[in-house]
Amino acid sequence: MKKEISICWLRRDLRLADNAALYHALKGSNPVLLLFIFDKTILEKLSTKNDARVTFIYQTIEALRKEAAKYGSSVLVLNDTPERAWQKVLKTYNVKNVFANHDYEPYARERDDALAEFLASESIPFKTFKDQVIFEKDEIFKADGKPYTVFTPYFRQWEKKLTSFYKKSYPVSSYLKNLFQTKPFPSLSLNELGFEKSDQDFPSIHFAKKLDEYEKRRDYPGDEATSRIGLHLRFGTVSIREAVREAIEQKADKWLSELVWRDFYMMILWHFPYVSKSCFKPAYDKIEWRNDEQEFKAWCEGKTGYPLVDAGMRQLNEIGFMHNRVRMVVASFLTKHLLIDWRWGETYFAEKLLDYEMASNVGGWQWACGCGNDAAPYFRVFNPELQAKRFDPKHTYIDKWLPEFKQQKHVEPIVEHAFARERVLKVFKDALNQ
Incomplete structure (x- = not known):
């Protein structure tokens, strides 16, 4: 009989540290298999075969596979539509729970709703968590129960509500021994995915050194004073909670407000997907x-x-x-x-x-x-x-x-x-x- 497992589906959270869904999965009663799907629905719409973002994702996943290997585990990587990929996964494994972090874009919401329905038909709970923002959905509302649609009053409420609870990291490292034990899965190449390796340089995560410069020179493009952390926030290779803590510790008010703009626009997209x-x-x-x-x-x-x-x-x-x-x-x-x-x-x-x-x-x-x-x-x-x-x-x-x-x-x-x-x-x- 196949061993009962949980799956943590990585999407826009490509890290092991301070990952909400992974933390909750690892605290459960079953070993946790990490899954990443190169979504053909998205990739087939890209206009070039050397899209640098695909290279970045690929390199990040390979790094995660090496990190997982230190704990006797790996990352299962599939190249398919989510629907077909999940059908394959359930045929191969005895899945008892699926964990993932929230995504707020219209396609992602449709995808996750379809998966929840499919998993429910197989009596498998689909548990999702907030991870890529500090506050989401209806966590910050006006007194009349409606979402804010202008940033400044939203920002005021955001700052009022922020406590140490919302800035705290998830202690994932304490539970990584609960990852599913397996030999490394076969690695897909970029060519197998239908892409070429981009020679684009990717910015490193060095925002902590940049915040003082940012506060003074952020508007001057020739100064190279911005943090360049956007790529890492986009794919979740850095935690938003770590970024907010850095901003507050260094009194980088302008930089913090840019992070809050990100929360604000995610909230707007959630409540007004037509935008x-x-x-x-x-x-x-x-x-x-x-x-x-x-x-x-x-x-x-x-x-x-x-x-x-x-x-x-x-x-x-x-x-x-x-x-x-x-x-x-x-x-x-x-x-x-x-x-x-x-x-x-x-x-x-x-x-x-x-x-x-x-x-x-x-x-x-x-x-x-x-x-x-x-x-x-x-x-x-x-x-x-x-x-x-x-x-x-x-x-x-x-x-x-x-x-x-x-x-x-x-x-x-x-x-x-x-x-x-x-x-x-x-x-x-x-x-x-x-």
């Missing part, structure tokens, strides 16, 4: 976008004639990252100067960003467009030239990512700022007055 495809403020869906494909191409390639915009797009295309201040400027430029639908830009970022996270990306794009969770009116239009003078006065960032600017070979602007500003104000006003 993944539509404006949070429905009236903005009436905007008549120009959607000029040649201008969109120029924006994608960093050939708009605005140095800060073009430097940002070149950085994104080259290393899969863009400084946050510049993200706001390029998003504003696409939606306000070129009158191109924010969804076009959001989709392009989704293809390129190593740290792409739907909730934050959609939230950021709608913030820049003016159609999202923002108390400011729609007529905020960033002037890319003034932004460059203020935040890159010595052209450190622009010269690095846009060498033709230094050589005075940069293209002419594809639209004049004052004209673009007047045009977008009229278009937005007309849409909102319908």
Whole structure:
């Protein structure tokens, strides 16, 4: 008779330390098998076969397999749709419980609902936990029982509710002896997954050294003062609880607020899943976008004639990252100067960003467009030239990512700022007055 086991399904929590679902699984009565599924439903939609994020996930899983081996265990890695993968797992093992951490994106919710129904038909409990945020779903509500839709009052409540309980790590290491004992499972190669190894460099987790710099110089893209922790938060290679503790211990208030924005946007996506495809403020869906494909191409390639915009797009295309201040400027430029639908830009970022996270990306794009969770009116239009003078006065960032600017070979602007500003104000006003 097969041995009874529990399974901990790793998804956006690719670590053993301080992992909520793994902690609860290991404290149960059955040995715990770690499972990771390369989800074909997601992978088949990727536009390139050397997507750096797949390489990052692959390398991380291989590292987890080595870590698990120290405890006589391994990570079972499958390459399939979740539905077929779980059918295989239940045929192979006598599964008594399944553990996983919450995911808030629409596809993930559908996937988990389907799995819960399937497991229930097999009389297997599916137990899920909060792990990738400090507060989720309805943990922070207004007095009237409704979710906050503006960040500042949400942040106030978030800080009030934060106690040591919410910052505490799960002591997983004390229970790792309860992992399922097995020889290493056969390893899949990237080629077997249908991908090539990317030569992209990935940032290390070094936020603790960066927080002092971040507080002072976070808005200056040429200073390299940001933590670059987004990739690790996205795939759960670092715990949000550890990050929050570091922010508080180092009195890094601005950095802490960025972490809270992440909680906020996850909460918004949970309660208003339509924002993944539509404006949070429905009236903005009436905007008549120009959607000029040649201008969109120029924006994608960093050939708009605005140095800060073009430097940002070149950085994104080259290393899969863009400084946050510049993200706001390029998003504003696409939606306000070129009158191109924010969804076009959001989709392009989704293809390129190593740290792409739907909730934050959609939230950021709608913030820049003016159609999202923002108390400011729609007529905020960033002037890319003034932004460059203020935040890159010595052209450190622009010269690095846009060498033709230094050589005075940069293209002419594809639209004049004052004209673009007047045009977008009229278009937005007309849409909102319908």
